[in-house]
Amino acid sequence: MTDYRPETEQQLIRHAQSIAGLTLGELAAQTGVVVPENLNREKGWIGLLLEKVLGASAGSLPMPDFPDLGIELKTLPINREGKPLETTFVCVAPLKGITGMTWEKCHLKNKLAKVLWVPVISERDIPIHQRIVCTPFLWQPNQQEEQLLAQDWQELTDMIALGRVEEINAKYGQVLQLRPKAANSSAKTQAFDAQGRPFQTLPRGFYLKIPFTQMLLNNHLRVN
Template identity: 70%
Template sequence: MNIPANEAELIHRANELAGLSLGEVAALYQIKVPANLNKEKGWNGLLLEQALGASAGSKPEPDFPHLGIELKSLPIDRLGKPLETTFVCVAPLTGLTGITWQNSHIRNKLARVLWVPVIAERSIPVAERIIGTPFLWSPTPEEEKILADDWQELTDMIVLGDVEKITARYGQALQLRPKAANSKAKTKAFNKHGQPFQTLPRGFYLKTSFTRQLLENHLRIN
């Protein structure tokens, strides 16, 4: 699929997918549908990237860099409630000097997001899961303040050497938790004495309470 020329074309493509099953979309691109997503958690997103013409790949920039738009699939149940937290980006555990919310990678990722809900209850076979109505979102001033405050609290704890004390309970909208293919993957962090140690990589995730509010606001789901 060619890269969309502008925002309107991207939205049109996304709307064209609404109501289709993942199997129908996969067939268009001759992509094999996995029996389950236990080992392919990102498959939904990769399929949508292919169908919509995303070009960033694994680069640290929005999926549609020329439009400044990030693509996020959002698994929901039949009632429109998010089924899981949403991964945003890997959280840096070192080199944080001079980093602020304004110049952070996570803010860049969340500046403009194309959300594509997918009805994806575990009881529904992957191929039969239905794509919902997409919507474009940028944080309101109130939402951005919540995100910025969470980011600052979590980042301060990392800088102060307390990364191991951070649990999913921290943060109103954002949470920080391990992000690794397995427990052998390690990265460097610093303890409160400034000494380096090895720990699991961490990722920033949006909590389901936050994404549910986005759905309610944009799709009028109650």
């Protein structure tokens, strides 16, 4: 299984759905991966395990996780009632060089063009090796979903371009959120203030808000 590479979208979906009901411990054993005691220092461990199991090959390159299929892989931690436990990171937000950038050509749109969602029951009281993979589903934004994403992206990008990145908080955006994305507070990147002067700030990332991923779950899995 460690060298598995899906050749078609149908193959990927079939393989993804075949792991539904398995625990992370069972998947780790199949792939020879050691399960960490906690995720404090390995926040991305579940995603990396599923990349390995499902044959994602992009690694950290700026392209979809399954480059030949144009499909991104996203794990979605949920509770036992099927409610997402946190917002979903999509990609790093550029804080400079964004003049003239359009939704049609932005990295965020490319990342969300087609997503294989893998919900995992991940409540904190469940040991990592006992957390269960639920039924994965493939999602492409419909017209209404894309419109919401594009509007939020435009609003947040305009604020960055106007030098107002420090003003942005969780209230902005209906379905998207822009917030700091850094391993620690000493990681800094350059941005520009309203007068066009450069300054150092924390890197920012685009995240999908919980009500949006809840809606996707409801639509695709009929979770009530």
